[in-house]
Amino acid sequence: xxxxxxxxxxxxxxxxxxxxxxxxxxxxxxxxxxxxxxxxxxxxxxxxxxxxxxxxxxxxxxxxxxxxxxxxxxxxxxxxxxxxxxxxxxxxxxxxxxxxxxxxxxxxxxxxxxxxxx
Amino acid sequence: xxxxxxxxxxxxxxxxxxxxxxxxxxxxxxxxxxxxxxxxxxxxxxxxxxxxxxxxxxxxxxxxxxxxxxxxxxxxxxxxxxxxxxxxxxxxxxxxxxxxxxxxxxxxxxxxxxxxxx
Numbered sequence: 001x002x003x004x005x006x007x008x009x010x011x012x013x014x015x016x017x018x019x020x021x022x023x024x025x026x027x028x029x030x031x032x033x034x035x036x037x038x039x040x041x042x043x044x045x046x047x048x049x050x051x052x053x054x055x056x057x058x059x060x061x062x063x064x065x066x067x068x069x070x071x072x073x074x075x076x077x078x079x080x081x082x083x084x085x086x087x088x089x090x091x092x093x094x095x096x097x098x099x100x101x102x103x104x105x106x107x108x109x110x111x112x113x114x115x116x117x118x
Numbered sequence: 119x120x121x122x123x124x125x126x127x128x129x130x131x132x133x134x135x136x137x138x139x140x141x142x143x144x145x146x147x148x149x150x151x152x153x154x155x156x157x158x159x160x161x162x163x164x165x166x167x168x169x170x171x172x173x174x175x176x177x178x179x180x181x182x183x184x185x186x187x188x189x190x191x192x193x194x195x196x197x198x199x200x201x202x203x204x205x206x207x208x209x210x211x212x213x214x215x216x217x218x219x220x221x222x223x224x225x226x227x228x229x230x231x232x233x234x235x236x
Contacts, residue, residue, distance in 0.1 A: 008161055008217035011129045011151040033129040033153070040160040040182040042153055043126055064158040099126035 018075035019047050019067070027078060027085055031059060034099055044108065045076070049085070060090045061097075063114040088112070136193035137165050137185070145196060145203055149177060152217055162226065163194070167203070178208045179215075181232040206230070 011033055019027045028049035035042050044061040051057025067076040080088070089107050091097055097104045129151055137145045146167035153160050162179040169175030185194040198206070207225050209215055215222045 007155040008152050008223070009155050010164070010217065011153055012133075014153070015130075034126050035129055035132070035151070035153075035160055037125040037127050037187055042158040042160065046128070069155055099128065105126070 014045070018073070020070070020073055020075055020077050021081060022077055022079055023081075024073075025082060027080075027082065028060065030076065033064075034061060043105070049090070057093060058090045059093065059096075060085060060088055061108050062088075063109060063112050065114060066112050132163070136191070138188070138191055138193055138195050139199060140195055140197055141199075142191075143200060145198075145200065146178065148194065151182075152179060161223070167208070175211060176208045177211065177214075178203065178206055179226050180206075181227060181230050183232060184230050 014030050015032060017030045019029060021027055028047040030045050031048040032046045033042050034044040034046065042064040045064055045067055047060045047062055049058045049060055062078060066078055066080075068078075069075075070077045088111050089104075099105075133148050133150060135148045137147060139145055146165040148163050149166040150164045151160050152162040152164065160182040163182055163185055165178045165180055167176045167178055180196060184196055186196075187193075188195045206229050207222075217223075
């Protein structure tokens with residue numbers, strides 16, 4: 001099962017998966033994915049962070065390739081500190097960005113130092 | 119919004135979208151997506167079909183690139199008849215295939231005549 005790149009998973013299984021940094025700090029959990037309608041690429045994983053019952057919660061879109069699945073932790077690992085995460089692009093539930101806006105995508109990719117997905 | 123390939127959408131918005139054939143027959147609706155953990159590609163859209171309240175429902179995984187979004191219909195269009203769909207690989211909810219099994223992926227791609235995603 002780990003032998004090839006054929007490691008497929010249902011999107012709804014990804015949602016809810018915990019996210020940690022390499023130091024083991026719990027950063028949040030995956031709330032949703034953002035995909036390209038035409039190219040079928042997973043662009044971002046949206047991590048939810050903080051809040052209680054959805055109140056005060058923040059959503060951090062992260063480029064998919066910044067996440068690595070760690071079977072031991074049973075979650076994804078992202079190489080960033082909590083401070084770095086605080087400064088990353090994020091939004092409140094009521095203020096969801098326009099995913100079709102390339103400028104927002106550029107902000108995310110610039111922050112994480114990953115190539116823009118356009 | 120339609121001007122570039124930067125047409126991103128949340129995965130959870132794709133789920134529930136109706137699927138039609140070019141003749142306008144309603145085929146089913148998107149239940150989930152199957153993505154590659156490493157390459158971040160959307161491999162299959164799982165379409166649910168038939169049944170009532172989840173009973174008797176069948177799940178048809180279709181290669182993502184067989185689906186075209188039609189804004190007029192407000193859903194995806196797949197170029198196949200209902201008969202072709204009946205013969206396509208599918209499973210009952212209780213018998214979900216192992217998505218990590220390349221042989222199952224090959225069956226799907228062979229049926230739809232799309233390149234294997236390995």
